[in-house]
Amino acid sequence: DAKTTQPNSMESNEEEPVHLPCNHSTISGTDYIHWYRQLPSQGPEYVIHGLTSNVNNRMASLAIAEDRKSSTLILHRATLRDAAVYYCILRPYNQGGKLIFGQGTELSVKP
Amino acid sequence: DAGVTQSPTHLIKTRGQQVTLRCSPKSGHDTVSWYQQALGQGPQFIFQYYEEEERQRGNFPDRFSGHQFPNYSSELNVNALLLGDSALYLCASSLEVLAGGSSTDTQYFGPGTRLTVL
Numbered sequence: 001d002a003k004t005t006q007p008n009s010m011e012s013n014e015e016e017p018v019h020l021p022c023n024h025s026t027i028s029g030t031d032y033i034h035w036y037r038q039l040p041s042q043g044p045e046y047v048i049h050g051l052t053s054n055v056n057n058r059m060a061s062l063a064i065a066e067d068r069k070s071s072t073l074i075l076h077r078a079t080l081r082d083a084a085v086y087y088c089i090l091r092p093y094n095q096g097g098k099l100i101f102g103q104g105t106e107l108s109v110k111p
Numbered sequence: 112d113a114g115v116t117q118s119p120t121h122l123i124k125t126r127g128q129q130v131t132l133r134c135s136p137k138s139g140h141d142t143v144s145w146y147q148q149a150l151g152q153g154p155q156f157i158f159q160y161y162e163e164e165e166r167q168r169g170n171f172p173d174r175f176s177g178h179q180f181p182n183y184s185s186e187l188n189v190n191a192l193l194l195g196d197s198a199l200y201l202c203a204s205s206l207e208v209l210a211g212g213s214s215t216d217t218q219y220f221g222p223g224t225r226l227t228v229l
Contacts, residue, residue, distance in 0.1 A: 043115070043201050043220030044154065087153060097144060097167050099203075099218060101153030 004088045009106045012078045020073040020105055022088030027068050032091045035062065035073050036099070037084040044087065044101075047073065083109045113138060115204050115221035123227045124192050132187045132224045136204030143185040144218060145177060146201040154201055160185055161207055192228045199223040 005023040012018040024033070034049040048055055048062045050071075055062040061074040075082055085104040116135045124130050136143050142161045146154035156169035160179035179185045183204075189196055203218040 041222075043203070043223055044218075045220065046217045085153075097142070097159045097205075097216075098156040098169065099144075099146075099154070100156065101146075104153055 004090060004102050006086070006088055006102060006105045008103065009108070012075075012082075012107060012109050014080060014109055014111050015077050018075040018078045018082070018107065018109075020075075020086050020088075020107065021070065022072070023070045024088070024090055025069045027090060028092065030092060033062065033064060033068075033071050034089045034091055034099070035060070035086060036089065036101075037086045038104070039081075039084045047086070049091075078107075078109045080109050080111060083107060115202055115219050117200075117202050117221040117224050119224060120222070121225045121227075123229065125229050126192055126194060128192050128228075129188065129190045130192060130226060132189075132200050132202075132226070134185045134187070134202030134204075134221060136183050136185070136202075137219045140204035140206050140219070141183050142205045142207050142216075143179055143183065144203045144205070145185070145187045146203065146220075147171075148199040148201055148223070150198070157187070189226075194228050197226060197228045199225050 032049055032051050035047040036044040037047050038044040048057055048060050050062045063072045085106050087101050087104040089099050115137050118133045144159040145157040148154040157171050158168040159166050163179045174190045176188045201220050201223045203220045205216045205218045
C-alpha cells in the first residue's frame, strides 16, 4: 500500500484559512486521494477525494500537485468545530473497500 | 435518516473472554467494514462484509471473526481476549458501486464501541 506523510499537528486561528499538507511520493497513476477527519469522540467522517484535478465541496477544497506526489486540504475559514485529526489516504482503483489510515494531522483551532 | 449505529457504547471484559459487537449500517447501504483504533493511533482495517461474505481482511488473527445478516447489519466477534485488544472498534458502511468495491465509495462511520480488556 502506498504511504502518506503528514505533519503530526498544526495550529490555526478561527476564521483563517488552513492548509493541511500530505506527501505521497509513491502514489501510482490509479490511486485516488481521500481525506477523512475524526472529531473528538466520534468516528471518522469523509471530507473530500480526488484523482488529478483540484476538487471543491461544501466542506473543503483539495489541491493536487501536478506530479500528484503531494496534495493539500484547504479549509477556507476554520471554525472551532474543525478541530480534529485529518487523515490523508490513498485508495488504489482496484482495491475498493478498505481505508488505510496513517497517523494523521491533529488540527487545533484557536478562538 | 439514521446513520451508522453501534452497540454497545462501552464494554468491559477480562482476558480470555469473548465479545460480540454489533453494527447497523446507514439506510440503503449494503457493505460493512470494521476497524480497530488503539489510543492515539489511526484506525486499522479488520475486515469487510458484502453479501453476507467476508470480502477483504486486514492483518488480524483468526480470533477476530464477523458476520453479516440479510438485513446488512453486522457483528464483530473477538475470542480469547487479550489486553492488547482494548481499543475503539469502529464500524463503517458504504454502498457497493462496482464489483470488487470502488476506490471512490464514501464510508460512513459509527461512533464506535469502546472495549476495555482487564
